[in-house]
Every structure is written in structure tokens, then in C-alpha cells.
Amino acid sequence: MNLDTLTRVSTDRYLDNDSVTVRMHAQAAELIPGATSRLHYLFKPWPIYAHSGQGCRLTDVDGDERIDCLSNMTALIHGHSDPQVNAAIIDQVQRGVSFSEPAQPEIALASLLIDRVPSVEQIHFRSSGTEAIMMAIKLARAFTGRTRIAKFEGAYHGYYDYVQMSFSSTPANWGDAQAPQSIPSSGGLAHSVGEEVLVMPFNDQSGVEQLLAKHGHAISALLFEPLSNRAGMALPAPGFLEFLYQITRKYGIVLIFDEVITFRLGEAGAQGRYGGKPDLTAFGKIIGGGLPIGAVGGRADILSLLNPASSGQRVISGGTYSGNPLSAAAGLATLKKLTPARYQHLEAMGKRMRDGLNQIFRRAGEKAQAAGDGSLFQIVPTDQIIENYRSVPQDAAAFEWLDRLHRALLAAGVIISHRGLSCVSTAMGEAEVDEVLDAFERVLTPGLTD
Numbered sequence: 419m420n421l422d423t424l425t426r427v428s429t430d431r432y433l434d435n436d437s438v439t440v441r442m443h444a445q446a447a448e449l450i451p452g453a454t455s456r457l458h459y460l461f462k463p464w465p466i467y468a469h470s471g472q473g474c475r476l477t478d479v480d481g482d483e484r485i486d487c488l489s490n491m492t493a494l495i496h497g498h499s500d501p502q503v504n505a506a507i508i509d510q511v512q513r514g515v516s517f518s519e520p521a522q523p524e525i526a527l528a529s530l531l532i533d534r535v536p537s538v539e540q541i542h543f544r545s546s547g548t549e550a551i552m553m554a555i556k557l558a559r560a561f562t563g564r565t566r567i568a569k570f571e572g573a574y575h576g577y578y579d580y581v582q583m584s585f586s587s588t589p590a591n592w593g594d595a596q597a598p599q600s601i602p603s604s605g606g607l608a609h610s611v612g613e614e615v616l617v618m619p620f621n622d623q624s625g626v627e628q629l630l631a632k633h634g635h636a637i638s639a640l641l642f643e644p645l646s647n648r649a650g651m652a653l654p655a656p657g658f659l660e661f662l663y664q665i666t667r668k669y670g671i672v673l674i675f676d677e678v679i680t681f682r683l684g685e686a687g688a689q690g691r692y693g694g695k696p697d698l699t700a701f702g703k704i705i706g707g708g709l710p711i712g713a714v715g716g717r718a719d720i721l722s723l724l725n726p727a728s729s730g731q732r733v734i735s736g737g738t739y740s741g742n743p744l745s746a747a748a749g750l751a752t753l754k755k756l757t758p759a760r761y762q763h764l765e766a767m768g769k770r771m772r773d774g775l776n777q778i779f780r781r782a783g784e785k786a787q788a789a790g791d792g793s794l795f796q797i798v799p800t801d802q803i804i805e806n807y808r809s810v811p812q813d814a815a816a817f818e819w820l821d822r823l824h825r826a827l828l829a830a831g832v833i834i835s836h837r838g839l840s841c842v843s844t845a846m847g848e849a850e851v852d853e854v855l856d857a858f859e860r861v862l863t864p865g866l867t868d
């Protein structure tokens with residue numbers, strides 16, 4: 419990788435000792451542990467700080483503009499400051515940002531999501547994807563009368579205690595491939611969390627069968643993310659989703675799809691694209707149009723546990739901002755703008771990006787690939803087929819390679835996540851995709867940047 423020649427090019431002022439970034443970072447480091455509350459965004463030596471965004475471009479506080487292939491961690495499917503989304507937000511702001519009382523945007527967003535996603539009969543809004551997952555698990559526990567949950571190794575589902583298991587395990591601690599260890603991926607978890615969470619191997623039917631034969635009758639929920647970015651966006655193997663449906667029927671387990679990121683893959687999200695029949699689906703990100711949101715939707719007989727009029731043990735929920743009209747209005751405008759033509763455009767741009775990147779990796783002799791599907795792409799430092807989390811190198815050299823690539827791309831005018839997660843937005847056309855490809859080419863091909 420030709421990174422050394424790229425240490426200083428134009429879009430790189432945030433590294434200057436007298437930059438606005440350095441001043442802001444020094445102040446932030448005093449006030450906020452790690453200098454930002456978005457710790458997953460943090461990278462060395464310090465992050466760029468956003469000043470403004472327009473379409474697919476983000477300008478940092480030192481005035482450098484880059485193409486944004488991260489778009490608030492994939493939440494901004496139309497890019498920054500989209501005129502229609504802005505108009506919906508401003509319209510709502512003028513009538514009030516939040517109320518104790520329910521308001522029309524919540525109902526309109528519920529109606530649109532229920533229309534688009536066949537598995538969703540009813541929906542309940544929260545304020546983040548994490549909260550949506552938390553509520554989905556709570557509903558599954560109340561519905562089944564069991565407390566344990568199952569999740570796949572490597573899958574990230576937010577920062578609720580019970581899902582902060584085994585999304586960052588390593589060869590040193592992950593144990594048997596068919597019966598992965600439950601390893602805490604955060605401090606501060608109760609010891610009992612490990613006992614409550616069964617970690618399973620993705621795309622491995624016999625591994626899942628064996629684990630559920632042993633534990634299935636104690637499991638309330640099986641949590642599944644269709645294209646898990648920490649697991650290199652491995653596609654579900656043929657038949658795996660039907661298998662998950664059947665095996666969860668066998669043991670009476672609630673099947674939860676985490677579509678917080680993958681809902682951007684189509685009108686009905688990843689379940690519309692790959693199939694699978696979730697009982698519950700967790701949503702977030704794009705359904706809030708860039709404002710905080712989460713939702714859990716699915717079978718009415720499960721969701722009805724939230725209804726104060728329901729008989730039996732109710733699930734108690736609150737949330738000062740749950741279903742708030744501002745997020746709902748922004749989400750509604752965002753989803754309405756996602757017409758079939760725009761989905762097609764996202765498909766074409768995503769494919770152009772992945773194909774172009776894979777050619778560049780091959781030409782440059784890099785053992786890497788652009789994985790993903792639809793509008794999502796993920797840079798993974800392996801040229802091998804990705805089946806699950808263990809196919810993705812988890813060693814220091816792999817992380818160092820990604821860090822260096824990320825750093826060099828910033829200098830070349832492109833933002834991706836420092837762990838490789840990336841996406842296209844409707845604000846990108848062929849010219850912008852080619853600009854990104856050109857930046858990768860310059861970074862990865864010795865000689866071009868001299």
C-alpha cells in the first residue's frame with residue numbers, strides 16, 4: 419500500500435498542530451472521555467470534526483471536503499442535508515419538536531413500514547437501534563416465559579448488556595468453531611450475562627442444531643443480523659434462513675432480525691431481499707432520516723404484550739422521545755423518497771463501487787475485498803470467501819492495515835469507517851463513485867501519488 423507518499427496531501431489539514439481540529443480535540447479530550455461520545459468513530463491520532471455536510475460531501479472544521487461513504491454510520495441514505503428531508507423537519511419544528519401527546523407522524527411512519535414489510539403487523543417506536551433490540555428481547559422473554567437468548571458470533575447489535583457478547587472475540591478466546599465461547603465485548607456486564615447468552619456459529623447449520631438441541635428449550639430469542647459488518651457482511655448460505663425459521667419453530671424461539679443497518683437494502687429490507695420470516699424486526703438508522711430513532715415491529719400477538727389493555731403479563735415501556743414527531747417526520751420523508759427508481763440507483767452505485775474496488779485490490783495485489791450487497795460495502799482484509807466472523811482476520815496486522823487505509827483515504831478525500839464499513843447514498847452518482855475508486859487506486863497503487 420502506497421501510504422507513505424500520502425501522508426500530506428490537500429485534504430489533510432486536521433493533522434496540523436495549529437488546526438481548528440487540534441484545538442477542538444484538546445478541549446473535547448478534557449471534557450469527554452475519549453474526546454467523543456461516539457467511541458466507535460474514534461481513530462488515531464484524532465477524529466476529524468464535522469462542520470457541515472451537503473449531499474455526499476462532508477466538510478470538516480478546517481475546511482477540507484471529503485466524499486462521505488459512511489453517512490452517519492449508514493443512517494443518511496440520501497446523504498447530508500437532503501432538501502426534502504430538511505423541509506419535513508423544518509415543517510415539524512415550526513409546529514413543535516416533541517409533545518407528551520402522540521402525533522400524526524408516528525402513525526404515518528408506522529403505516530408506511532407496515533405497508534412495506536410483510537412480516538410487520540404492528541410496530542412500536544423507540545429512540546435508538548439499541549433500544550429497539552432491547553425491547554425486542556424483552557418482548558420475546560415475556561412471550562416465551564424464558565430468559566436466555568441466542569446470537570451469532572461477531573454480530574454487533576448495539577450496547578444493551580445482553581448483546582454485548584462475542585462481537586469482538588479473537589482466536590485467543592473464541593473457542594470451538596461449532597460452540598463459540600460467550601466472551602464479554604464490554605466491561606461492566608454482570609457475570610450472569612455470559613450464562614444468559616448462547617453464542618452460535620453463523621452459516622453453520624450443524625453447529626446451530628447441536629447447540630439448540632442442548633439449550634433450545636431455554637432460549638427466548640434468536641437474534642440474527644442479515645449482513646453483519648463485523649462478520650465481513652457474510653451472506654446467508656442458501657437455505658440458512660429457512661433453516662433458522664424452522665429450527666426456531668421447533669424450539670418455540672422468537673426469531674428476531676436486526677435490520678438496523680440492512681433495512682436500507684430494499685423496500686422490505688434484507689428480509690425482502692434474502693427471505694426469512696422473522697417474528698420481530700428491529701429497525702433504526704434510515705427510518706429516522708438522520709434523527710434518533712429505533713423501532714420493533716412484527717407479529718401482533720407478540721407486540722400486543724405492550725398494550726396496557728392486554729391480558730397476562732404486560733411489557734412496560736416508556737421513553738420521553740419514543741415515537742417523537744420530529745424523527746418520525748424525517749424518517750417518513752426519507753422513506754417516501756426511496757422510490758423503486760432510487761433503490762435501483764443505489765443497487766447500481768453499490769455494485770459499481772464493489773466491482774471497482776475488487777478490481778483495484780486485485781491489481782494492487784492486496785489480500786482484501788469489498789464485501790456487501792445493495793448500497794452497503796465493507797472493506798475486509800482477506801481475499802478468501804467470507805462465511806462468518808471467523809473468516810475475517812481479527813489480528814493486529816489486519817486492524818493496522820485497515821487503520822492505514824482509512825487514514826490514507828482521509829488524506830485522499832474519502833471517508834469510510836476505520837473498520838471498513840461503508841455505503842453509497844442516493845446523493846452519489848457514477849462520477850462520485852469513480853472519484854472514490856480513484857482515491858483507492860491512488861492509495862493502493864504505488865507510483866500514482868508521487
Ligand SMILES: Cc1ncc(COP(=O)(O)O)c(C=O)c1O
Pocket residue numbers: 491546547548549551574575576577643676678679702703711712
Ligand atoms: C446492526 C446494528 N444493530 C443495532 C445497532 C444499534 O443502533 P443505535 O446505534 O441506533 O443504538 C447498530 C448500530 O450501529 C447496528 O449496526
